[in-house]
Amino acid sequence: MSTISTQPVKGMRDILGNQARVKRKIERIIQETALRYGFEPMQVPVLENLDVLLVKGGGGEEAQKELYTLEDQSGRKLGMRFEFTTSLARVLAGNPDLPKPFKSLNMGTVYRYDNPQALRYREFTQADVDIVGSTSALADAECISLAIDVTQELGFEECYIRISDRRLTNALIALCDVPEEQAKECMRSLDKLDKIGLDGVKKELQSKKISTEILSYLKSDLRQIRKELEKAKRSLEGVESLEKVMNYLEAQKKLKYVKFDPSLVRGLDYYTGTVMEIFGGAAVSIGGGGRYDNLIRSLGGPQLPAVGISFGVDRLTDLLADKQTEVPVEVFVIPIGKVEAEAFSLVGKLREAGFAAEMDLMKRNLSKNLASVNTRNIPLVLFLGEDELAQNQVKVRDMASGEEKLVELSPFGKLKEYLSTRLGKK
Amino acid sequence: MSTISTQPVKGMRDILGNQARVKRKIERIIQETALRYGFEPMQVPVLENLDVLLVKGGGGEEAQKELYTLEDQSGRKLGMRFEFTTSLARVLAGNPDLPKPFKSLNMGTVYRYDNPQALRYREFTQADVDIVGSTSALADAECISLAIDVTQELGFEECYIRISDRRLTNALIALCDVPEEQAKECMRSLDKLDKIGLDGVKKELQSKKISTEILSYLKSDLRQIRKELEKAKRSLEGVESLEKVMNYLEAQKKLKYVKFDPSLVRGLDYYTGTVMEIFGGAAVSIGGGGRYDNLIRSLGGPQLPAVGISFGVDRLTDLLADKQTEVPVEVFVIPIGKVEAEAFSLVGKLREAGFAAEMDLMKRNLSKNLASVNTRNIPLVLFLGEDELAQNQVKVRDMASGEEKLVELSPFGKLKEYLSTRLGKK
Numbered sequence: 001m002s003t004i005s006t007q008p009v010k011g012m013r014d015i016l017g018n019q020a021r022v023k024r025k026i027e028r029i030i031q032e033t034a035l036r037y038g039f040e041p042m043q044v045p046v047l048e049n050l051d052v053l054l055v056k057g058g059g060g061e062e063a064q065k066e067l068y069t070l071e072d073q074s075g076r077k078l079g080m081r082f083e084f085t086t087s088l089a090r091v092l093a094g095n096p097d098l099p100k101p102f103k104s105l106n107m108g109t110v111y112r113y114d115n116p117q118a119l120r121y122r123e124f125t126q127a128d129v130d131i132v133g134s135t136s137a138l139a140d141a142e143c144i145s146l147a148i149d150v151t152q153e154l155g156f157e158e159c160y161i162r163i164s165d166r167r168l169t170n171a172l173i174a175l176c177d178v179p180e181e182q183a184k185e186c187m188r189s190l191d192k193l194d195k196i197g198l199d200g201v202k203k204e205l206q207s208k209k210i211s212t213e214i215l216s217y218l219k220s221d222l223r224q225i226r227k228e229l230e231k232a233k234r235s236l237e238g239v240e241s242l243e244k245v246m247n248y249l250e251a252q253k254k255l256k257y258v259k260f261d262p263s264l265v266r267g268l269d270y271y272t273g274t275v276m277e278i279f280g281g282a283a284v285s286i287g288g289g290g291r292y293d294n295l296i297r298s299l300g301g302p303q304l305p306a307v308g309i310s311f312g313v314d315r316l317t318d319l320l321a322d323k324q325t326e327v328p329v330e331v332f333v334i335p336i337g338k339v340e341a342e343a344f345s346l347v348g349k350l351r352e353a354g355f356a357a358e359m360d361l362m363k364r365n366l367s368k369n370l371a372s373v374n375t376r377n378i379p380l381v382l383f384l385g386e387d388e389l390a391q392n393q394v395k396v397r398d399m400a401s402g403e404e405k406l407v408e409l410s411p412f413g414k415l416k417e418y419l420s421t422r423l424g425k426k
Numbered sequence: 427m428s429t430i431s432t433q434p435v436k437g438m439r440d441i442l443g444n445q446a447r448v449k450r451k452i453e454r455i456i457q458e459t460a461l462r463y464g465f466e467p468m469q470v471p472v473l474e475n476l477d478v479l480l481v482k483g484g485g486g487e488e489a490q491k492e493l494y495t496l497e498d499q500s501g502r503k504l505g506m507r508f509e510f511t512t513s514l515a516r517v518l519a520g521n522p523d524l525p526k527p528f529k530s531l532n533m534g535t536v537y538r539y540d541n542p543q544a545l546r547y548r549e550f551t552q553a554d555v556d557i558v559g560s561t562s563a564l565a566d567a568e569c570i571s572l573a574i575d576v577t578q579e580l581g582f583e584e585c586y587i588r589i590s591d592r593r594l595t596n597a598l599i600a601l602c603d604v605p606e607e608q609a610k611e612c613m614r615s616l617d618k619l620d621k622i623g624l625d626g627v628k629k630e631l632q633s634k635k636i637s638t639e640i641l642s643y644l645k646s647d648l649r650q651i652r653k654e655l656e657k658a659k660r661s662l663e664g665v666e667s668l669e670k671v672m673n674y675l676e677a678q679k680k681l682k683y684v685k686f687d688p689s690l691v692r693g694l695d696y697y698t699g700t701v702m703e704i705f706g707g708a709a710v711s712i713g714g715g716g717r718y719d720n721l722i723r724s725l726g727g728p729q730l731p732a733v734g735i736s737f738g739v740d741r742l743t744d745l746l747a748d749k750q751t752e753v754p755v756e757v758f759v760i761p762i763g764k765v766e767a768e769a770f771s772l773v774g775k776l777r778e779a780g781f782a783a784e785m786d787l788m789k790r791n792l793s794k795n796l797a798s799v800n801t802r803n804i805p806l807v808l809f810l811g812e813d814e815l816a817q818n819q820v821k822v823r824d825m826a827s828g829e830e831k832l833v834e835l836s837p838f839g840k841l842k843e844y845l846s847t848r849l850g851k852k
Contacts, residue, residue: 004726005475006520009504014517015469016524024457024467031450036777038755038784041450043441045549046472046506046535047494049431068473070496073539078435080472091440094432098442099801101787109472113499123471134787138766142787145774251767252774300430329464340564341677348571348678351462358464361527361560361568375525 011113011122015317021326023125023317027107029153030127030311037146039105039129044087046109050077052090058299059270060086066112080111084128085292085308089301092132096302100133107313119318130308132296137241140274140291141248143309147278147287148257150311154320156280160257163245163276164264166290168225168238172262175234176213186210187265193218194283218263222246225262241273270295274307280319287311325377330423332378333359334369336385343384346394346409353416355423373399380422398422437539437548441743447752449551449743453533455579456553456737463572465531465555470513472535476503478516484725485696486512492538506537510554511718511734515727518558522728526559533739545744556734558722563667566700566717567674569735573704573713574683576737580746582706586683589671589702590690592716594651594664598688601660602639612636613691619644620709644689648672651688667699696721700733706745713737751803756849758804759785760795762811769810772820772835779842781849799825806848824848 008014015023031041047070054064060083068080081087084106092098107127116122129146131139144161151159169190173183189204196204198215205212217225226239242260249255266275266288273291280286289309297303331350335343343359350357358378360369373381383395393406396418408414420426434440441449457467473496480490486509494506507513510532518524533553542548555572557565570587577585595616599609615630622630624641631638643651652665668686675681692701692714699717706712715735723729757776761769769785776783784804786795799807809821819832822844834840846852 004481004516004519005478006516006726008471008516009473009475009498010500010502012471012473014471014520016517016521017466020467020469023469036780036782038782040443040754041446043446043449045434045438045440047435047438047537047549049435052431055430066499068496068498070494072435072494073492074436076436090430090432090434091442093430094440095442099798103784111473123473131787136787136789138770138785139787141770149777248767248770251771254774300432328466341674344564344567344674345677348680351575354462356462356464358529359564361557361562361565363562372525 009122011116013121013123018325019317019321021328022321022324023313025326026154026313026316026320027125027127030107030150030313031105033146033149033153034105034127034129037103037129037142039103039146041105041107042091043108044081044084044091044106046080046111047078048081048087048090050079052086052300053079053082055086055298055300058086058089058295059268063112066114068111068113082110082112084108084110084126084310085130085295086299088128088130088132089296089299092296092304093301100304101139102130102132104128104130104132106130119315121314125313125317127311127313128308129310130306132304132306134307135293135305137244137274138248140241140276140307141245143289143307144245144249144258144276145252145254147276147309147311148254151257151278151280151286154280154316155324156286158279158281160259160279161276162259162261162264162279163242163274164260164262165238165242165274166265166271167235167273168229168242168262169265171229171234171236171238172214172217172225175229175232176211176217178210178214182208182210184269186214188267190214190218190263191265191267193263220262222260238273245274266290270298276309278309278311280316284319285312286316286319327356327377327379329356329358329376329378331355331357331380331382331419332369332373333357333382333384334366335360336366336383339384339386339389342389346382346384349412350419353412355419380419396422435548437542439547439549444751445743445747447754448747448750449739451752452580452739452742452746453551453553456533456576456739457531459572459575459579460531460553460555463529463555463568465529465572467531467533468517469534470507470510470517470532472506472537473504474507474513474516476505478512478726479505479508481512481724481726484512484515484721485694489538492540494537494539508536508538510534510536510552510736511556511721512725514554514556514558515722515725518722518727518730526730527565528556528558530554530556530558532556545741547740551739551743553737553739554734555736556732558730558732560733561719561731563670563700564674566667566733567671569715569733570671570675570684570702571678571680573702573735573737574680577683577704577706577712580706580742581750582712584705584707586685586705587702588685588687588690588705589668589700590686590688591664591668591700592691592697593661593699594655594668594688595691597655597660597662597664598640598643598651601655601658602637602643604636604640608634608636610695612640614693616640616644616689617691617693619689646688648686664699671700692716696724702735704735704737706742710745711738712742712745753782753803753805755782755784755802755804757781757783757806757808757845758795758799759783759808759810760792761786762792762809765810765812765815768815772808772810775838776845779838781845806845822848 063082271290272293275290277288291307293305489508697716701716703714717733719731
């Protein structure tokens with residue numbers, strides 16, 4: 001038997017223990033928040049027909065090189081999804097009657113055969129929210145608002161969202177007399193600001209023979225940029241859209257989490273309006289998105305405007321699992337003597353009352369049980385002995401303080417209240 | 427663009443709308459229940475090294491014929507998981523220090539290239555809970571108890587669990603003088619009882635030249651069987667284990683959901699003790715499981731006893747989505763006039779208070795908005811007009827009764843209370 005692999009596939013990983021508990025919590029928070037916003041959970045298969053994944057012009061050229069492909073037993077050519085947007089476009093094309101706006105939540109694993117590195121895996125979990133069918137800046141603001149709620153609830157204290165607008169960047173590029181055919185190249189260089197710094201971008205622009213004037217605007221605020229564009233009679237579309245988005249967010253008192261940043265362009269060519277990047281702290285990007293009004297059509301779907309935001313759930317998991325401990329169990333019941341059935345009854349009542357509860361299933365002695373409880377960071381232990389049982393009592397030990405107390409067993413109300421207080425539950 | 431597939435891969439499906447909402451609810455209930463029982467969420471990759479999936483003797487011979495296989499770009503031979511137990515065995519082999527009992531929850535998609543048919547898909551979602559490391563009947567009772575909680579919370583009114591024990595069946599087979607080498611064949615015939623009826627099984631046994639005496643025990647209760655086995659001095663291991671399991675379940679007042687059924691054997695060869703099948707109503711199987719004390723070793727893992735139960739989440743989804751409607755949104759805000767920012771603020775407050783809330787993102791007129799609200803079964807509408815706003819009010823319409831009421835907008839308490847009452851929330 002020793003010849004069978006005990007490790008997961010290279011570049012992929014098993015998620016266990018605290019990491020798995022934290023990941024589940026992250027997924028729950030994203031899911032519940034998205035549902036409060038009216039996003040609809042949907043599920044597309046991990047496998048897609050290969051033609052769906054290989055569509056040209058959708059900005060997926062890099063990821064297409066990293067595809068996992070296969071044939072099924074009938075020789076159908078298939079591939080594993082590397083993102084959700086291609087599948088979303090297919091669903092929209094195949095279901096033209098879906099009511100608009102179509103607000104979708106796609107959460108699941110995607111696959112890319114790239115070089116494994118820290119915080120990157122060949123199977124990773126993405127959570128995308130998308131609003132399809134609306135051109136309103138309200139939709140952009142909804143996505144940003146949701147991202148703020150999620151980061152807040154996840155416990156990131158210094159979270160913020162950087163936003164800009166492609167149309168604003170384009171107007172600035174035009175203002176700096178960069179010819180239209182060099183606009184994309186110019187943006188690609190700007191996108192490297194975080195990586196190679198201002199000097200690096202400057203050198204790159206110079207080597208591409210593109211004016212570096214644009215760099216002088218990268219620290220400007222929105223009002224200054226509006227003035228410059230107005231003066232030069234350039235398009236104000238991007239500025240005005242951003243003003244609306246920020247106005248809406250201010251109405252929800254969330255503008256404090258948002259930083260306008262004209263240097264933000266985001267790598268992908270397909271963005272047409274707002275672009276945004278979510279930070280869980282200085283330079284810790286945990287997701288991003290933007291408006292992509294032509295992408296769904298490019299991917300084979302109908303012509304529908306869309307805006308969306310995507311969370312890197314594995315990255316979030318790795319970041320948070322280092323800092324947060326989710327206990328597997330709140331209350332552990334140790335039966336002492338022949339009281340298994342009574343302990344089983346008690347553990348049932350605890351669960352019914354909403355506690356995460358377990359009992360010894362290994363017939364361990366007291367010290368082994370306590371050692372296991374300690375290793376697993378379980379906060380409360382109930383000792384259920386024959387004597388206590390005869391007196392309608394159970395002994396509760398708080399593992400942190402060592403404090404012990406005998407509590408009435410039935411009716412269950414007192415025990416429930418005592419445990420809730422100990423656990424800091426309402 | 428019309429050449430790109432708009433349909434999912436053959437045999438697989440997109441899950442959208444009410445079906446997706448119901449599926450999410452099912453997954454949430456299974457997950458939350460399992461966590462209350464102290465099961466640990468874990469995640470294994472969809473892809474496994476092919477040798478892991480092709481292990482012999484694990485009872486997966488049929489599923490192995492239905493594998494999706496592929497090579498990654500380095501030529502590694504991989505396959506898509508067709509169940510979770512193989513991966514669980516690999517994880518246990520690769521992580522010998524995992525504390526025991528190891529109580530795992532595996533929920534996700536698995537893949538089998540079989541013939542698509544109603545309620546069966548080539549990608550389907552399974553939810554497995556397993557307790558590894560304990561031989562105690564308490565562990566078997568835990569799995570059954572959890573299955574009862576899940577079916578109750580899902581709203582199945584006539585749910586019950588059929589249970590038996592392989593050791594009891596073996597003892598009965600021996601009692602009927604079926605030679606040991608025919609025991610498996612005998613069990614395979616018994617397993618077809620639901621499909622081909624008593625007469626069918628009788629004929630099949632006769633054609634295999636196996637005594638049909640066993641059939642006379644299939645309606646017996648546990649006490650009768652105990653008597654017969656005692657009289658013949660046959661092993662009582664199975665009977666005694668079942669008695670314990672049922673005694674524990676009685677302590678939780680759950681025995682009423684359990685039916686001992688000596689005809690239950692379940693198809694798979696690897697069960698060694700308790701077997702169980704979950705029914706959501708007469709003849710509607712929604713999951714099952716049992717004790718498999720040797721399987722993990724057969725699959726390449728360490729020698730560890732285990733018991734588990736598995737839910738067919740797609741089957742549950744198809745059954746429940748027909749009967750249950752989960753509304754996507756509880757409250758829909760329609761801004762009337764230039765009050766988008768105020769509406770955006772209001773919808774933010776609603777979500778903060780826990781309501782699933784949306785506002786118009788399409789600048790639709792009143793009648794189109796109401797038509798959309800109707801189609802989507804949204805129960806409450808808030809009309810936010812400039813006049814109402816000036817008077818610190820909002821108009822609430824209950825879509826079912828048509829009743830309308832002006833409610834104070836700020837402070838938010840009154841509106842929150844009114845909406846909660848209307849929605850039947852506490």
